Amino acid sequence: MTTTTVPAAPEAPARTRHPLRAEALRGFPPLAGAAVLLLFGALLPPSADTWQGDWAKTAAQLHTALVIALPFAAAAGCWQGGRERRRRTEELWDTAVRAPLTRLLVSALPVALWVAVGYLLAVGLTTLTSWPYVRGDHPYLSLVPGDTAALMAATLVGHVVGRAARTPLAAPLLGVAGYAGLGTAVYQDAVSPLNPAVPAVDGFWPVWWQPLAMAAWTLGLAFALTLAYAARRRATALLPLAAALAAALLLSTGSGPWRPDPLAHRQVCDTSTTPAVCVNARYSGMLPQVRAALSGVTGKLHGVRSLPARWSDRGTEPRADEAALPMLTPFGWYAVRGRLMKPEQYAWEAVASLRGDCGKEPERVLLADDAVQAYLAPSPLQRDFDADDAKGDAAARARLRASQAARAKLAGMDEQRRRTWLSAYFAARAACDAEGVPSL
Secondary structure (H helix, E strand, O other), X not given: OOOOOOOOOOOOOOXXXXXXXXXXXXXXXXXXXXXXXXXXHHHOHXXXXXXXXXXXXXXXXXXXXHHHHHHHHHHHHHHHHOHHHHHOOHHHHHOOOOOHHHHHHHHHHHHHHHHHHHHHHHHHHHHHHHHHHOOOOOOOOOOHHHHHHHHHHHHHHHHHHHHHOOOOOHHHHHHHHHXXXXXXXXXXXXXXXXXXXXXXXXXXXXOOOHHHHHHHHHHHHHHHHHHHHHOOOHHHHHHHHHHHXXXXXXXXXXXXXXXXXXXXXXXXXXXXXXXXXXXXXXHHHHHHHHHHHOHHHHHHOOOOOOOOOEEEOOOOOOOOOEEEOOOOOOOOOOEEOOEEOOHHHHHHHHHHHHOOOOOOOOHHHHHHHHHHHHHHOOOOOHHHHHHHHHOOOHHHHHHHHHHHHHHHHHHHOOHHHHHHHHHHHHHHHHOOOHHHOOOO
């Protein structure tokens, strides 16, 4: 009996993995992404009181941090670019089958991608930490695509510099030079529209094509430099260079890449009081807190005539029928993480704006101003001021006695007489008529 031998099936060839996968998952690139995330983690929390709860300020803080992040990304790319020189394997790599451009991109792209991932994680975490405290408005993410592209471009440029430079100090020197260059370019009018680290202007945000043009500008220059350094045909560098120049022309022409934020110029009002209380539409959710802080003032002004129609929070000179409300921004003073701080001081400043600014006034008018202020919303520091006057010279003590007498007289009036007196007072102050201010 004979046996038949069945030949074994041939083994499947081992699956080869792309070298980009190994470069991206091991070594320096993941560390670079983690370092970028930690960099933003070190830059943003110390100033959290000024941006948490304000979407516009949150976006501006992330964008402003590029002044540090871009040189850092360039230094990271430069460090990766000098890897073969540090390992003393340059000659070995020159004998590889792959083209120089392929070898450069396999080494450079993982770092650029991880830097972008680190930045995007920082954006996501910053957005999450600000979300619970927002009292209006919406997230501003229009700067993120252009900023991400700029960080990747800085990494590619740094990688080319790291390959070309022969000094081990290339990475830190490039970082310092990049920081100095970005800071200088901010003040150059011809360059600043193209500088990705130019601070965002409050109340203005990019049009839809600005991030695309900025990405074409930064990545176009980076790829032009990369192709000029490593491509077999260096003339191909003209293509990304042309794209960068076209983006530069687009950014520098027309009405510009910025548009005013419509919310920044709108008011949200509560008309149930006199004067009405209006806040900037970006912080509409804080209107109840502002109204509550001014409730003591508006209650005492019930029935008083000749008042401004409203308090407004425009950030500019109030209109003819308005008084300026103390601004909620910048965050960190009156507003911190969506809460109104120092409500007594806030009400004191709001009352001070009701009488306007008429320049130097006679002593009789100043006594009336002090009495009205003390009745409507006394300063939290009034006791300290009075104590200082009580310890002062004879003139200061006499002024304190006169002020206390005027305050007591206004507070002791019956409601109808006080409303009549306040109506005459506000009418005279609105007209800057010192003679018309009733005496106390």
